[in-house]
Amino acid sequence: MNPIRELVQYSYLILSFARRDIRARYKQTALGAAWAVLQPLSLMIVFTLVFDKVARIPTDGTPYPLFSFSALIFWSFFSTSMSQGTFAMTSNSNLVRKIYFPRETLLLAVMLSASLDLAIACAMLGVLLVLYGSTISWTVLWVPLLLGLQVLFTLALICFTSAVHVYFRDIGHALSLGLQLWMFATPVAYPMSVVPQSVRSWYLLNPMAPIIDGYRRAILYGQPPDLPRLGIVLLFVTALLFLTYFGFKRAERTFADVI
């Protein structure tokens, strides 16, 4: 069957998986969905102490908490969907071993449930913007496009990592370390302007760098993102997604034998 048609047919399943993940995540928790905000919020506080009060990172006039939070929530979305996506097959091994369904539904469900957390965090960002008296320009309309690009990139990556995780559990261990390092290779805690010009071209090979920088420009500075750079990222991400998705579909057929 045509994989796209099959996917449409299984859209209710994707929703159901996402609903299951969300309900199960917050069942028997006292704070419930507040945890969705607590993670980026606590990182924001730590970053403010370290990078603002101690290291005195320049932020082009924006209050540092706002500066870091506007990037942290999108980074959290990325790292949450990366880690949950990577484990998506193995944590559902019961299902994968017994029942047939297109396995990428599990990946799409991870993206969906992680975006609920992002939505809550975005509301929190809105509150912060009001508290700090920031004005929001029309450039904020770039955010959905940036988000779309980020989702495609994340999907391309988890198609690969989740399939590999079925065979090698190593990738699970490597992932948390990798994500920590990756965050510091991305302008989350600091602005892009502090990156020396000499390494800038290397630095920008990281697709998350122009994306995260783009959110900040669109939300805080009323500027459009670095469009030529993002065009290259889009081409790269599309090619990567094709590659990893078809690799995933090939590997998927024997997940049940190995998982």
Place this chain on the structure above:
Amino acid sequence: MNDIAIRFDQVSKRYRLRRGWHFSSIGEAIGRIRRRVRPAQGTSPEFFWALRDVNLQIRKGESVGLIGSNGAGKSTALKILSRVTVPTKGTFSAVGKIGALIEVGAGFHFDLTGRENVFLNGAIMGMSRAEVEAKFDRIVAFAEIEQFIDTPIKYYSSGMAVRLGFAVAAHINPDILVVDEVLAVGDASFQAKCLNKLAELRELDKTIILVSHNMSNIVQHCDRVIWLDHGKIRAQGDPETIVEQYLQEVQPRSASTGAGPALDADAPIRIVSVAVRNHRDEVGQPVVYGARACVEVEYAVEGPISDPVIGVTFENVNGHALGGLTTRLAGFKLEVTQPRGVARLVLDPVIFTRGMYKISVAALDERIQRFYDFRSQAATFSVDGPSLATREVSGHVVYPHHWEGDGGHKE
């Protein structure tokens, strides 16, 4: 040719013996990959062929049973059937929507309520929201858990969870239904319900693949039986014939036991041999329903003893006891003054239904408390009698009986 629902064409499935690619380290993985440069031969001891060159066609509306001992390839065949995995070689094709009753409830999340799980499980099995909603009440009623539908599954008894899983699966309305051992779920009345559902699906001309260790279920519910043995089709055809062939092979007709060590080495009495004789006094030949048969127990007396008791228990092929008899019940006293003796349990008439049966024999003390000797499944015999396939009888025993009623009469 259009009425073929399922086709296995030269299907082979190979597994790695070292479960998958779970290396203890990356280093080991690199070693493995390097070794793969020289192509490993299919017969390498690293691999195991779960299925080998299986050719199989199942017509639409046919109900087919898969039998075979553990490791014969049934589970692998089911996995391919339910599209969970693909053959290593050969092709598998199926026409229509496939529903699998394999370990029902695999998709349950234990923190979610019964209601949430019905929707989730329905979605996993390919139902739309509208479909689940339409069938929701019937599913809950079928599972008999109306009261607990809004309780998280983790507080369910295992029986309740399995019933709910079966109920969802039974309502997916597939064209091809794959059933694995789930008829063993729940109590007798729930099982009857499941069998009804199966019969209902058969009437709707659905294709059914049934895997079970319960041979009576296979005989009663299949049009054809396929016997898998070491990954190949050993035989296929009429359910009764194939089941009988299969049982004779897996349970060789050991008409009698040789002398072995007694259960209690110092026991004053020991069972020497057990044999079943039919009405023609033959050993190892089928016993005939309605005719006479006897179970001959030879024993040795090896010490002073007063009034020992011999007990004979009949079991079905799965080892479930059907009934036991003792010499005491009939008031029969054993001869214990000679070193050897024989006790014959005479069945006249034989009232078993067609099939294979086993016998366990015990020698006990006068209070029927202490075992002097016990020979589990000391003998096996087959019965030629009323067949379960006719569905006119069920179980293992036809009690002496007749029917009466106002206005009713014998045909």
